[in-house]
Amino acid sequence: MQPALSRRNFIQLTTAATGGLLISLYLDKPSAIAQQPPPPKVYPPDAFVHVRRDGHIVITVNRLEFGQGVQTALPMILADEMDADWSNVIAELAPAADVYKDPMFGIQRVGGSGSIAHSFQQYRELGAKARAMLVAVAAERWKVTPDQCRTENSVVYGPGNRTARYAELADDAARKPVPQNVKLKNASEFRIIGKRVPRLDSRSKCDGSQKFGLDLDLPGMKIALVAHPPVFGGRVKSIDDRDARSLDGVRDVFEIPLAKGTAVAVVADRFWTAKQARDRLKIDWDLSGVEQADTVQLLARYKQMALADGNVALNRGDVKAMEQISRANRIIAEYEFPFLAHAPMEPLNATVKFEGDKAEAWVPSQFQTMDQVVIAEVLGLKPDKVTFHTEFAGGGFGRRATTDSHIPREAALIAKRLRGTPVKLIWSREDDVRGGYYRPMHVHRVEIGIGRDGMPAAWRHVVVGQSLLAGTPFAMMIKDGVDETAVEGTKDTSYNIPNFRVTVHHPTVNVPVLWWRSVGHTHNAFVMETLVDELATRAKVDPIAYRQKLLKADAKKLHSVLELLDQKSGWRKTLPRGRAAGIACHESFDTAVACAVEVSIENKRPRIHRATVAVNCGLAVNPLTVESQFQGGLGFGLTQLVAKGAITLKDGHIEQRNFDGYAPPYIVDVPVTIDVHIVPSTEPPTGCGEPPVPVISPAVVNALSRLTGKRYRTLPLTII
Amino acid sequence: MFASIRLLTPVFILALFAITIPPAAKPNAVAGLAAWDQVYSVLVSPRCINCHTATNYPQQGDDRHRHFANVVRGPEGFGVPGLNCISCHQESNADSTGVPGGSSWHLAPLSMQWQDVNDRPMSSAAVCRAVTDRSKNEDMDRPALLKHHAEADLVLWAWNPGRRPDGTMRTLPPISHQEFVAATRAWVEAGTPCPKGR
């Protein structure tokens, strides 16, 4: 059996943003790794794969599908080991249940780019076990040994030209005991894994038939909208709902508690009625005692804080070596990053039906276990009394995984009052843009002392930004005042910096914050990769060559992608006037990425003609998915550069309302073409959801710097 | 006595102007120019100038920022297939959703641009020249200009611009439509004089 992950990877993953140290009781790790292997949890194949009489094979996916392609990739893994006929495979999303928890994290969730990384081994074993059970039945019927049988495309072949289809064997196979140990394929035997397999959900997403959480329709269902306080934590003082209730189809208007503060729920027969009724509410808000955050003031405050060291995240060597370096050979740089909203295309929603002794919920959720627990809590039930369906989600990027499960909580509170009636809670786009849970704003202050060899000899790095984990169930992961998610990408850099001091301040601000696709890497990679580029420019060394020299020798994945990028980006050498190339590389979630972009300036905006990306994600289970994730992830990453890519607050109020004020990247903002190159590897697969995001913004800005001679350290990029 | 002062005042004014105005100018040119000032103030107000751009995009809002969602002019000023002006703008205002509307919503042709490529409004003299140039104004003569200001649906729209998505009413041009028409008439009757200079 092949090891799923090294111990180093495991520890990294468990301290990653989205869930960390919930050490799983369900480690499904092979004994090759641990000295004392914990008893492996048995995953019953029948919870994951069902062979129908008509030959279709339904594979249950223990993850939310929200674009990343997991509803195709995980079934591929299982189907390959099972020797199933891929053309008959159907994927389904698992409801919330113990057996569907992430084997590493111990809760059912999607995040940390861990779906394939954590479930690769698991789904392989499930497929192999399912196969073994089918073969056992055939062997028994034919009175031969399993070794005398082979399988291919949902058929068991026995001696003497005997055949039996999986569909014929399935019922009996289900009664067989699940084998404890199974032999897995050698990589050379893969028939599906490693192939460019088109997505299973393509057609339904092209013909309007795919249902998302927001599309749910149940008999008697009502729509609920919530009027939230204009400042986080505000409370309802009084409500005048006469105007609202006068509308035909308004069912109820009432106050609900929030995690902080209170709000007003409006329930109506239809969305438009609920929206109009909410618009007509006259609510007097009590905003006393809540901090009215203001981004202009926060920026000034953060810059002041950055002048002094914070809590120590890393201290290597002695940064006092800086003092030996003349001012002429120092770089002092201050970076500013705004709040960012995730803004997934499908507005947030959750549907709950409460029936007294049980409940049912339909949620496009990244955090099924937590959401189920919270719904149960609100309704006074045990979690297993809440049947929780995972709906397809229109994007998420981290937004559908909140530690307070605030969306399902609101839905449950409303459903509780409307007992017996299913209630669909919808957050309008305005609610979403203004509702908080942003990527926090940050300031970085960096001082670099450049050695005689042009390499950084001393590096002092101060980060200022809210802690994502403080005040959440994961707060215990904060050690010595350092929330690792704020410094990931800097502290764990593979660049060889001998005297390196990284400290962080975590101010408390009345703005709810959350992990945003690639989390701390979003800002840390930008700082590191623009500064390293500046160093390369000063040293008059090619930016790829400089990075290769600066990287530690054992940063194998990063070296491999820089090499591959160098090979594939020969176009860098022959660019026409007015165009420049920009380079960036970064490793996050165990996947290394290097990127080259070709940029010109058109209409005062960066025009990205092309991007070439090299990826090392270990074994690429589905190279087509990997390609899509990298093309898409680069585009998503450009949210950081677009001119209207900032959430700002004035006197506690969010200044943006919708996509008119907060405008994510459109087609004109992303590269025209993106070619993706995967380093061939048989190492265990690592994630592709988040790794693309951190590299694109620094790559583009590095190209701009070559065009204009300016440095860009304030995001979003409003002036070039 | 007052009556005679009233009668004499225009005489004094005319005498004054006779000294200061070059002989070729019409006697009511000053009044005409004053009327044009009024007309110009409307033309460069957001409700009008936002669609009289020199670029391949319209503007929106009182701050005249580039219209969101990357909408473009298209070959005829009606947008492009898939993203026409009328993809969103209907034949009348949609107050419930905050989208203005009028008859055949579209951009004024580039010949009718009243701002430069950097989105800066052109001077009064430049706009006046453009508006009175029949090779640029779709061949409107003076009576046609007056009729256009008095009756054209998209012009009238400026005084009934509807609600924004946030529920507030869009601001109106600086003078009423009635005053705008009266000023246009006065300007037309004065022979549509234009200020001198750039």
Added chain:
Amino acid sequence: MAKYRLSVNGSEKAVDVDPSTPLLWILREELKLTGTKYGCGISACGACTVHVDGVATRSCVVPVSLIGKREIVTIEAMANDPVGRAVQNAWVEKDVVQCGYCQSGQIMSAVALLKGTPHPTDTDIEESMGGNLCRCATYVRIREAITTASRQIKGAA
């Protein structure tokens, strides 16, 4: 509340609704056609795009009272349209979708583009699709799929 008779995908549908209701919500809630999506409600994202008398229209901002007798066609009818079919097939061939939520609108916009300009240049594609938002950023593959579809379509639709 007011009664309207709407032409939707070739059939007449009678609804009794608040006149200010955007067409989007009539389609989704009254007629249960959920293929057309709510993304923003202010016509900034294109997820709600349908065709009204052949014109790509953002249904989230058009009150039902302004529709009249015009013919509405939604994503659900694209499989019955030769250009629609070509676009959908190209979308599947090029593995465009990720989360898929924006794709009904993308396809409706692309179909309108190809009906108006059967052989669009890269600039045509960029301009016509320029107002359709995709948070998964599938734009690169959208470009490829439109180019592919345009090769399948013989002449104007």
